[in-house]
Amino acid sequence: DTGVSQNPRHKITKRGQNVTFRCDPISEHNRLYWYRQTLGQGPEFLTYFQNEAQLEKSRLLSDRFSAERPKGSFSTLEIQRTEQGDSAMYLCASSFLGEGFGKLFFGSGTQLSVL
């Protein structure tokens, strides 16, 4: 098991375009989280899934942001009509329910640049 995998590592897009990021969690982990991190700040929680159920999405930054985890395995985060303020690192993490709720394993993130 190589850990949490995120693709792509970098994405450059023009303002107004839609982008989608993929996260593959550690295989036996049933919880999956999305965070966003801007330069010089700590990661900011966006949403999380337990299996395929999205249990918290009120922290998604706007209705342009959506996430799915259709079969309880990989997840996608989509941003529609991107804006320059969406430029950030998007981090995915997963955890195993049996290990408690604070031990997360993070991927290396997708760096988004909106021109």
Next chain:
Amino acid sequence: DAKTTQPPSMDCAEGRAANLPCNHSTISGNEYVYWYRQIHSQGPQYIIHGLKNNETNEMASLIITEDRKSSTLILPHATLRDTAVYYCIVRTNNAGNMLTFGGGTRLMVKP
């Protein structure tokens, strides 16, 4: 979750112990102290956590004061690869409670 206060930056000499402090004076009885670190261009990495007792693992030791209002993360023999931002997070250990990251401490290990 209780708010934490950490110094924005610290230096440490390679091979020496790095002691990273964290204040969490409003911590409540059911809140744990978690430490993560983030090396440049990587996602955060879990280090250690504790409730009341001191904890040690292969990465670090966590010392929590008796009144639980502060804690110290100790890297016993810092190496250049320990240069990172270290986050102290206090949270209850229940399902709906997310990790909330503050600004952290930027530790620079120098040769």
